[in-house]
Amino acid sequence: MKHTISVLVENEFGVLARVAGLFSGRGFNIESLSVAPTLDPSISRMTIVTSGDDRILEQINKQLNKLIDTIKVIDFTGEEFIERELCMIKVTAEDDTRAEVLRICDIFRGKVVDVTPKCYVIEVTGAPAKINAIIELLRPMGIKELVRSGPVALGRGPKGWRSND
Amino acid sequence: MKLTGSKILLECLQREGVDTVFGYPGGTVINIYDDLMDSPIKHILTRHEQAAVHAADGYARATGKVGVAIATSGPGATNTITGIATAYMDSIPLVVISGQVPTPLIGNDAFQEADIIGITRPITKHNFLVRDVKDLATIMKKAFYIARTGRPGPVVIDLPKDIQLATAKFEYPETVELRGYKPTYSGNVRMVEKAAAMILAAKKPVIYVGGGATLTDAHAELKQLAEMIQAPVTTTLMGMACFPKRHPLSLGMLGMHGTYYANMAVTNSDLLIALGARFDDRVTGKIATFAPHAKIIHVDIDPTSIKKNVRVDLPIVGDLRDVLTKLLKELGEHAEEVTKQGDRLKPWLEEIADWRRQQPMSYVPSKTEIKPQFVIEKLRELSSDDAIVTTEVGQHQMWAAQFFDFVQPRTFLSSGGLGTMGFGLPAALGAQAAFPKRQVIDISGDGSFQMNSQELATLVQYRLPVKIVILNNNFLGMVRQWQQLFFNKRYSQTCMELPIDFVKLAEAYGATGLRAGKPEEVEEVIRKAFATKGPVIMEFKISREENVLPMVPAGASLNEMVLAS
Numbered sequence: 083m084k085h086t087i088s089v090l091v092e093n094e095f096g097v098l099a100r101v102a103g104l105f106s107g108r109g110f111n112i113e114s115l116s117v118a119p120t121l122d123p124s125i126s127r128m129t130i131v132t133s134g135d136d137r138i139l140e141q142i143n144k145q146l147n148k149l150i151d152t153i154k155v156i157d158f159t160g161e162e163f164i165e166r167e168l169c170m171i172k173v174t175a176e177d178d179t180r181a182e183v184l185r186i187c188d189i190f191r192g193k194v195v196d197v198t199p200k201c202y203v204i205e206v207t208g209a210p211a212k213i214n215a216i217i218e219l220l221r222p223m224g225i226k227e228l229v230r231s232g233p234v235a236l237g238r239g240p241k242g243w244r245s246n247d
Numbered sequence: 248m249k250l251t252g253s254k255i256l257l258e259c260l261q262r263e264g265v266d267t268v269f270g271y272p273g274g275t276v277i278n279i280y281d282d283l284m285d286s287p288i289k290h291i292l293t294r295h296e297q298a299a300v301h302a303a304d305g306y307a308r309a310t311g312k313v314g315v316a317i318a319t320s321g322p323g324a325t326n327t328i329t330g331i332a333t334a335y336m337d338s339i340p341l342v343v344i345s346g347q348v349p350t351p352l353i354g355n356d357a358f359q360e361a362d363i364i365g366i367t368r369p370i371t372k373h374n375f376l377v378r379d380v381k382d383l384a385t386i387m388k389k390a391f392y393i394a395r396t397g398r399p400g401p402v403v404i405d406l407p408k409d410i411q412l413a414t415a416k417f418e419y420p421e422t423v424e425l426r427g428y429k430p431t432y433s434g435n436v437r438m439v440e441k442a443a444a445m446i447l448a449a450k451k452p453v454i455y456v457g458g459g460a461t462l463t464d465a466h467a468e469l470k471q472l473a474e475m476i477q478a479p480v481t482t483t484l485m486g487m488a489c490f491p492k493r494h495p496l497s498l499g500m501l502g503m504h505g506t507y508y509a510n511m512a513v514t515n516s517d518l519l520i521a522l523g524a525r526f527d528d529r530v531t532g533k534i535a536t537f538a539p540h541a542k543i544i545h546v547d548i549d550p551t552s553i554k555k556n557v558r559v560d561l562p563i564v565g566d567l568r569d570v571l572t573k574l575l576k577e578l579g580e581h582a583e584e585v586t587k588q589g590d591r592l593k594p595w596l597e598e599i600a601d602w603r604r605q606q607p608m609s610y611v612p613s614k615t616e617i618k619p620q621f622v623i624e625k626l627r628e629l630s631s632d633d634a635i636v637t638t639e640v641g642q643h644q645m646w647a648a649q650f651f652d653f654v655q656p657r658t659f660l661s662s663g664g665l666g667t668m669g670f671g672l673p674a675a676l677g678a679q680a681a682f683p684k685r686q687v688i689d690i691s692g693d694g695s696f697q698m699n700s701q702e703l704a705t706l707v708q709y710r711l712p713v714k715i716v717i718l719n720n721n722f723l724g725m726v727r728q729w730q731q732l733f734f735n736k737r738y739s740q741t742c743m744e745l746p747i748d749f750v751k752l753a754e755a756y757g758a759t760g761l762r763a764g765k766p767e768e769v770e771e772v773i774r775k776a777f778a779t780k781g782p783v784i785m786e787f788k789i790s791r792e793e794n795v796l797p798m799v800p801a802g803a804s805l806n807e808m809v810l811a812s
């Protein structure tokens with residue numbers, strides 16, 4: 083089963099390597115990982131999508147917590163949360179498909195961020211399932227290249243997490 | 248007051264109460280070595296950086312303090328890897344300081360550059376690259392704090408040469424603040440109450456003690472608990488000396504080479520009380536059949552140890568000594584039930600006594616050949632209670648664990664988790680440096696001894712009177728045993744074709760060498776060695792194809808042991 087975990091870590095040299103090394107060294111899966119600083123620049127937030135049974139998930143959580151640089155681990159399993167991913171798709175758009183590509187883009191509330199006579203770059207955000215869906219629809223048009231950011235996640239409701247809490 | 252980085256480093260070591268460090272100089276630590284000449288800290292020059300780390304490790308295991316080692320960049324630092332990994336696997340507190348090329352050169356494949364932070368990341372509790380001399384004191388403080396607290400472990404500090412030369416105002420921080428690191432010491436009282444209730448309801452409890460008891464010095468509380476509830480106690484290799492083997496409730500070691508009765512007791516128990524032990528595969532055998540009837544209470548300071556390998560019915564995260572103190576108090580409030588419990592457990596202890604009568608820890612004595620077990624028994628008989636024993640890895644290590652009756656904690660220093668051949672001699676060196684007056688004995692095999700035999704020079708130079716026992720079978724015996732039992736006696740590359748004259752080797756270094764070839768010479772050699780002032784090698788030509796028994800074959804259940812007779 084897939085799990086989304088947020089890890090708040092010291093924004094320090096080598097932290098990403100520690101987390102990545104933990105996953106590879108212990109044979110845990112990483113489906114995606116995204117990382118950037120938070121409001122507090124001394125803290126980075128990682129969003130990791132992983133999979134495994136309950137026992138493995140428990141170990142992943144505990145092992146992440148065990149890293150000295152880990153400040154907090156938020157496991158969204160069983161919680162209400164929002165998950166969003168950014169995707170940029172370079173898709174062929176020639177005479178006969180140009181309109182159709184635009185229509186699909188519109189339906190998914192995507193944006194065309196680069197235009198050339200023979201192709202568009204489309205930017206779309208959404209839950210990973212939505213991104214999968216637009217990719218499937220655009221695939222027959224001819225996708226030249228695409229990049230996904232991997233999801234980032236935030237819990238729903240008023241409760242937040244800040245470093246001084 | 249402004250100081251150079253290298254002076255700050257030494258000041259910090261002093262503030263941490265470090266009296267002895269082990270190391271080896273080189274280009275990127277030459278400034279530190281220069282300043283060492285003016286420092287009261289004693290430096291012991293080993294003959295290999297791996298040995299420096301093992302020595303610091305032995306020092307730490309024997310004293311409970313943080314061991315410190317220093318190595319130069321590149322090859323010096325990479326030589327420390329096995330030492331660091333050994334300490335990591337056994338949760339030993341170390342601070343290892345490596346020199347590094349100057350910061351502007353890092354990443355340029357500079358002379359003697361190695362990415363030691365990258366290399367040691369998975370084998371340290373934490374590591375630091377110092378990038379500004381202003382951070383050095385704080386990093387030192389953090390390093391010692393991290394190494395010694397919670398579940399202890401090695402910490403590496405990589406110190407570039409330019410940082411050693413740069414200056415900063417020296418101020419040693421009084422406290423450390425690590426927002427991501429707050430080990431849980433205090434065990435949850437509700438959980439402890441539950442544990443007490445489970446203990447009072449049990450009919451066949453077994454206390455299973457691990458290295459955590461050694462690390463937090465919980466032997467007194469442990470003894471109190473066992474005697475209070477009259478439950479039998481088995482230890483892992485790492486918990487070995489925490490509970491005296493001659494105690495009537497002692498079952499000795501469990502696991503692959505544990506006693507028959509310890510393994511039978513665990514297999515038949517209805518409550519397993521795991522105290523600072525991590526359910527290693529050498530202990531559990533086949534997981535599916537491990538303690539199949541038992542509820543499991545697991546006390547450990549590291550949450551990752553809990554439910555890693557086995558299901559746990561009652562987890563208690565906390566320092567073992569704290570938890571045991573609370574548990575004793577809680578049980579003390581149920582004095583009457585505790586007494587009744589003691590009576591109720593009598594049939595259980597009787598059942599265990601039966602197993603012990605059926606298969607005691609034994610070996611077949613010989614009048615013509617030296618039996619390794621006999622040497623170990625004699626060593627125990629002729630050494631003092633507080634003698635510190637280190638081992639290498641192999642059959643001799645297991646015989647030491649099985650036949651040496653340890654009575655005091657921190658007197659058995661062995662590489663359990665990594666199983667590092669070559670650990671014992673430098674570890675003995677470190678322990679002897681910490682306790683110059685105590686007997687320190689390295690129980691070694693002919694193979695392992697040759698992995699760090701150069702440390703004889705260090706022993707002689709610093710007058711460290713370690714007594715080395717080589718149980719010489721001219722085999723990589725432990726591997727040979729597996730080949731005999733599971734590979735149809737095909738002894739591939741385990742026979743040491745070249746016999747070494749260990750007596751001459753000792754003499755070459757200026758140590759004393761003694762040899763016994765017959766059983767009747769054993770006692771005399773040991774007596775002579777113990778009466779000799781300096782380091783001594785005692786070589787015992789043992790029965791070559793002796794096996795370590797009993798044994799749980801790899802992947803088998805604990806109650807499927809290959810027995811001695």
Ligand SMILES: Cc1cc2nc3c(=O)[nH]c(=O)nc-3n(C[C@H](O)[C@H](O)[C@H](O)COP(=O)(O)OP(=O)(O)OC[C@H]3O[C@@H](n4cnc5c(N)ncnc54)[C@H](O)[C@@H]3O)c2cc1C
Binds near residue numbers: 663
């Ligand atoms: C050739 C060979 C054969 C071996 N055969 C056997 C064998 O037959 N039987 C055997 O037992 N071992 C054997 N070993 C050793 C084995 O590999 C493991 O090293 C050993 O079993 C681990 O011991 P442990 O569970 O006590 O864990 P340790 O590695 O000592 O771990 C200590 C545990 O205590 C916890 N802890 C630390 N501090 C505290 C604290 N303050 N409070 C609470 N908990 C704390 C830690 O988090 C950790 O979980 C063998 C090794 C070799 C090389």
Ligand SMILES: Cc1ncc(C[n+]2csc(CCOP(=O)(O)OP(=O)(O)O)c2C)c(N)n1
Binds near residue numbers: 720724
């Ligand atoms: C550094 C290292 N290399 C290899 C091994 C694998 N190994 C385990 S025991 C052993 C044999 C040890 O031989 P010796 O020291 O003579 O001890 P004996 O078993 O004969 O008592 C070997 C090779 C190891 N544990 N450590």
Ligand SMILES: [Mg+2]
Binds near residue numbers: 692693718722723724
């Ligand atoms: Mg041998």
